Amino acid sequence: MNVSDQLLDKYFKNKCTPEEKLAVESYLREIDELPDHLAPKEEWDDAEDFPMSYEKSDLMFEKIKRQTLGKKNKNLWLKITSIAATILVIAGISFYFLQTPALKQQVARITLDKVKKINEINWKSIVNYTDKIQEIILPDQSTVKIYPGAEIRYAMPFVSKKREIFLKGKSYFQVTKDKKHPFVVYAKGVSTTALGTSFTIIANTKSKIIEVQLHTGKVWVKDIDSVGKNAMFSKILLPGNALVFNRIENKVKVEKQNIIIVKNRKSELIFTQAPLVDVLTKLEQHYKIKIKYNAEDLSVISFTGTLNLNQTVNKILTELTELNKLKQEKIAEGYLIKK
Numbered sequence: 001m002n003v004s005d006q007l008l009d010k011y012f013k014n015k016c017t018p019e020e021k022l023a024v025e026s027y028l029r030e031i032d033e034l035p036d037h038l039a040p041k042e043e044w045d046d047a048e049d050f051p052m053s054y055e056k057s058d059l060m061f062e063k064i065k066r067q068t069l070g071k072k073n074k075n076l077w078l079k080i081t082s083i084a085a086t087i088l089v090i091a092g093i094s095f096y097f098l099q100t101p102a103l104k105q106q107v108a109r110i111t112l113d114k115v116k117k118i119n120e121i122n123w124k125s126i127v128n129y130t131d132k133i134q135e136i137i138l139p140d141q142s143t144v145k146i147y148p149g150a151e152i153r154y155a156m157p158f159v160s161k162k163r164e165i166f167l168k169g170k171s172y173f174q175v176t177k178d179k180k181h182p183f184v185v186y187a188k189g190v191s192t193t194a195l196g197t198s199f200t201i202i203a204n205t206k207s208k209i210i211e212v213q214l215h216t217g218k219v220w221v222k223d224i225d226s227v228g229k230n231a232m233f234s235k236i237l238l239p240g241n242a243l244v245f246n247r248i249e250n251k252v253k254v255e256k257q258n259i260i261i262v263k264n265r266k267s268e269l270i271f272t273q274a275p276l277v278d279v280l281t282k283l284e285q286h287y288k289i290k291i292k293y294n295a296e297d298l299s300v301i302s303f304t305g306t307l308n309l310n311q312t313v314n315k316i317l318t319e320l321t322e323l324n325k326l327k328q329e330k331i332a333e334g335y336l337i338k339k
Helices: 005-012 018-030 041-046 054-068 074-119 276-287 313-323
Strands: 122-127 134-137 143-146 151-156 163-174 183-187 190-194 198-203 209-216 219-223 234-237 241-246 251-256 268-275 290-293 302-308 327-331 334-338
Touching: 005 018, 143 151, 183 198, 190 198, 190 209, 209 219, 234 241, 234 251, 268 276, 276 290, 276 302, 276 313, 302 313, 313 327, 313 334
Parallel strands: 163 183, 290 334
Antiparallel strands: 122 151, 134 143, 143 163, 151 163, 163 198, 183 190, 190 219, 198 209, 209 241, 219 234, 241 251, 268 302, 327 334
């Protein structure tokens, strides 16, 4: 489209069609200055206000300066200054409106970044890469024994509405009582909820089985992986119960498990078919010592009997190791039990 003087005149009076406007703006970007005959002062005095870009306002302002430079009429200069100020104000308003979408986008990005930061979750992950059980204390003072190859993960801060743990592998939990904040462990699509108790969960990555063993207190175990359906199972376990769930076959069973029985007497501990690992844990707590061992070496060993706590821990450990054909060794940290 050819850009004539008439078209330029229409453009500066804001009477162009959208197509004509695009053609004129393209033309203005390519030229250095407007023709001298295009914008006489009288037309500027009668022109209506309308938004324009800095580019156009600068061209017009230069034209006005050339037509008025050298005239000594004070009133004329005042009028020119007034017109120039008006043009700059209009240009400023135009620039503001042109920039508003970009500013809004920038504000939106900043707001979105703030929301993302608020919604960010800081996770703490603990993986046992060793061949021995690792014991850690959670922020709520609950105790977790992480078996070799296992991982626990939880959000920080830990205590919110719930105390939630995500488990891979096998871990033993001794939960600090807190009725206001249920303790929940998630493993392989199964949740185990306790208020204050002790239990073991076995959820090995390569296995199709998940097992929850309750030692003391009560826990609520349910399937949470059946999205949009009723839970396949929801069970309350009592001390000595073990829930075994096969997700591939969709079969669940609750069976009686070996438990620790402790009589209310400070001088002795009575066990009935208790895992040897649990027996050693009780001895560690009572004598406030460290007993190290390879979890796999003791995984199939249980103990039934009474331990007299008036005896030294060395004597008790000697009896336990001789009975199960194990070896005991005194080390700097405490004791070492091995095959």
